[in-house]
Amino acid sequence: MTIQTYLDKRLHIFDYDETLYINSSHENKRTYHHYIIKKILELKSQGKLIAMASHNIYAKSFFHSRYPEIYHCFDMFVCEYPLNKDIMVSNILKSLNCQPDEAIFYDDRKYNIDLVKQLDVFCYLVDETIGINFEDIVIKN
Numbered sequence: 128m129t130i131q132t133y134l135d136k137r138l139h140i141f142d143y144d145e146t147l148y149i150n151s152s153h154e155n156k157r158t159y160h161h162y163i164i165k166k167i168l169e170l171k172s173q174g175k176l177i178a179m180a181s182h183n184i185y186a187k188s189f190f191h192s193r194y195p196e197i198y199h200c201f202d203m204f205v206c207e208y209p210l211n212k213d214i215m216v217s218n219i220l221k222s223l224n225c226q227p228d229e230a231i232f233y234d235d236r237k238y239n240i241d242l243v244k245q246l247d248v249f250c251y252l253v254d255e256t257i258g259i260n261f262e263d264i265v266i267k268n
Contacts, residue, residue: 131266136249138176138225140216142234143186143206145255147179148193159258164196166261171200176223178203180215180232213242220246231266233259 133139141147149159170177177200179186186206191198203222205215216232219225227247234240235253244250249266253259 129268131268133231133251133261133264133266134170134173135266136175136229136231138178138220138223138230139170140178140180140219140230140232140248142212142236142239142253143179143181143183143190145235146233146253146259147190149255149258151256151258155257160194163258164194166259167197167200171197176202176225178219178223179206180212180219180234181206182208182210182212184208211242212239213246216243216246216248220248231264 147163149156151159167177179190179201183189184206187204203219205218207215212234216230220227220230230248232240232243232248232250233253234243234250235255237252240250240252251259251264
């Protein structure tokens with residue numbers, strides 16, 4: 128068995144709502160906002176591919192206004208409804224020339240996680256009140 132972390136993945140695919148930002152207290156939102164900016168900048172500086180898969184059709188423009196510091200880090204946005212997340216992720220994998228085992232998908236909805244897991248992509252279920260804790264991600268193969 129091999130153990131990896133999020134850093135071992137080449138492609139990071141994020142949901143938008145309650146994943147890249149959270150519904151929590153004002154102070155937690157601000158702290159999380161800075162944390163996400165720092166982590167995505169770190170991922171990009173390491174040559175990682177970054178994408179968004181969201182059912183929120185306005186996510187790309189909302190993201191641009193909320194996170195202008197890291198908007199340029201994203202290699203692809205798929206923001207469509209009612210397209211299922213597995214189809215979005217499959218399109219991202221194909222467009223960015225990645226294999227499923229090279230990717231990690233972050234989402235706050237279990238049904239989306241269940242769909243994407245069927246593609247053999249590692250998935251991280253985000254707690255919508257605290258967000259992603261990258262340091263706790265352990266991938267066992």
